[in-house]
Amino acid sequence: MENTKREHPPFFKSVRNYFREYCTYSSIHGFRYFGEKRTYFERGWWFIVFAVTLAGCAIAIREVYKKWITSPVIVSFATRETPIYSIPFPAVTICPEAKTKQDLYNHTHILRKFMNDTALDEREQKLYNYMSLICNPPEFIFPISDNSASGEDTFDEDFFKELHNISYINPFLSCSYMGNNRDCSHSFKPIITDEGICFTFNMLDRSEIYKDNTVQFRDYLTMDDLTYENWSMSNGYSPNSGVYPYPRRALLAGAKNSLNVHLLTQKSDIDHTCKHSLQGFRVLLHTPMRIPRPSVQYFWVPINQVVLGAIQPVMINSSESVGMYNPKRRECYFPKEKELKFFKIYTSLNCKLECLTNFTLHQCGCVNFYMPRDNSTSICGNGKSRCMKKAEQLLQMGDLRKKIELSENKSTNGNNTKNKEFYRDLLDCDCMPLCNDLSYDVEISQNDWDWLDALRSLSPNGTLSFKEDDYHLSSLTLFFKSSQFITSQRHELYGPTDFLANFGGLLGLFTGFSILSLMEAIYFLTVRLCCNSRLYGYWAGPDT
Incomplete structure (x- = not known):
């Protein structure tokens, strides 16, 4: 008996048939309606419904992600009292x-x-x-x-x-x-x-x-x-x-x-x-x-x-x-995360005092008598009183100055911009509180x-x-x-597990999507294609 080569449907028809087969077996809600041989109106209606639902899901996930990025840490009261x-x-x-x-x-x-x-x-x-x-x-x-x-x-x-x-x-x-x-x-x-x-x-x-x-x-x-x-x-x-x-x-x-x-x-x-x-x-x-x-x-x-x-x-x-979070995100430091020049122990107020010391030294060439210093630093005399007072006022306004400059439309020349950046760095004490x-x-x-x-x-x-x-x-x-x-x-407001639960919960609520749904898609794109070729000699499987 003479062997004849089996003819397969055109490629695009095979893709359509294979997609219909996936839609039939998929656990994602609404997908099986895309594969049915129904009128264009019905399939279009389901496509719109699915697209709107998916868009709502994406917006909700985006808000959860934004909250996780901007406020990963939350402060609440302890469940037990602490003895003095x-x-x-x-x-x-x-x-x-x-x-x-x-x-x-x-x-x-x-x-x-x-x-x-x-x-x-x-x-x-x-x-x-x-x-x-x-x-x-x-x-x-x-x-x-x-x-x-x-x-x-x-x-x-x-x-x-x-x-x-x-x-x-x-x-x-x-x-x-x-x-x-x-x-x-x-x-x-x-x-x-x-x-x-x-x-x-x-x-x-x-x-x-x-x-x-x-x-x-x-x-x-x-x-x-x-x-x-x-x-x-x-x-x-x-x-x-x-x-x-x-x-x-x-x-x-x-x-x-x-x-x-x-x-x-x-x-x-x-x-x-x-x-x-x-x-x-x-x-x-x-x-x-x-x-x-x-x-x-x-x-x-x-x-x-x-x-x-x-x-x-x-x-x-x-x-x-x-x-686990960056100090900028949690807005606090653990003791070993920030090193000070004069103090062994970091606290926010010790950091601010050292920052004032450094800024006064830069502005006046000396420091006030109560500030920490090394042997190479001079004590400011009463002739520098105004300079020290002005330096402290500039430093106190540093955070507010930065916020105002960020909100202003910067249309200054290069020299002024460079000068502003220099002072911004000098005024940025980064003295966040202890965790x-x-x-x-x-x-x-x-x-x-x-x-x-x-x-x-x-x-x-x-x-x-x-x-x-x-x-x-x-x-x-x-x-x-x-x-x-x-x-x-x-x-933590959201840990990795919490974020995954929120992410998966929203997908499940809007679309019925789960890890098994993801594995189904991977299966149809990889394992099933290979097994169809071995069983039926064609990646799309038997003609149906």
Whole structure:
């Protein structure tokens, strides 16, 4: 019998038949109507319905994807409360408004000499130049021109020695913590801030905060060999930290378990022209590794008043899955992700202080006395006061400036554009918050304190052992408001599995598409073609 070669349908007809076969077996909703031998109107109607449905599905998937790209992280409240003993008691920085010992430096006396056109001697001129960085007399009361004193562009290390000699006023009469009396000089250590010499409680040692290249002065901010090996911002206290670790923690809430300090102000040291006419103490609560700036954020403890502060911690934790995202997308840093030049530990506020330091150095060629620096950097003198103030204002407006420039229509020449880009990079501190962060809110209540009558009533003969006109006394009590608090948690809005579930759910809702539907399409394009050739000698299979 003579073998005859089998004739196959034309190619396009085979493709049509094969497509109809796929439509018959496909699990995608509506596809089988495309393969039926029905009128063009019916098939056209189903094509329109399918196209509209597919378009709606694509729009919904696009919105989900956009949300995943722009906001991959969500912040919510934790399901369990956190006990206060798992976090440190806040570092407390106290700054007296009486800045100098009046018998060594009287700012009012110097200003009166200016107003009377009386010349200053050499030491008075030097101390005035030094204190001009701390004292800011109201210009509407004492309008002093720039030529009233010869300003210096830079100061040497003698600035800190003189500042210590004339400003070191220990204001503490008594201290107690958790109901136990403490040595104030052991608990509160001197620290140099933008308000001059202040005193801080429960901060880390400077060797734990600053890198070795940072210049230090005397024994300021040294915590008597107390280290924080048993605590970190990310992991909290270690299991073997014990009941009384460092930084100190409050085991219980309430005023009986507080930090209480009595603060003395010697009346003879009050100077109403150095800072403001208000007298008392600036107080700032912060985390133990953060360098405080009491001129920016503080609350007030007036003289002859009792101030109670109920502390409420504000804490946010981040899940490990958040670390998979780029810091720009999650809008936070983990401690090891950003390196600072002067600080060992990254915090948003330490980063901003370092950024201000770098920008001030660029603008003025020196840095302010409270800023971190190395041996090659000079301290700005009072002749650079305006430059330092302008640099800080420019930096504070940096983020707003960038946003405004992005929204403006840029039609500047090349030089201006290059200059803008340079300043944009310089002003971009990139000081995002920590992914695991802690701060402290405080609710303040205060009342007048007639402490003189109280002391008289406690004395045997109703008299005082000192002149009642010599001192003012203030009291500060700080305690946790409750034994537990609610933390916030930063976690993924959509993980890979969640995004896949949303993606697949929308496809299934609109079209009935699934992984098996995808495998069907792959099967018809690959495996079935090969098997048809082997079984029937033709890729399209038997003629049907």
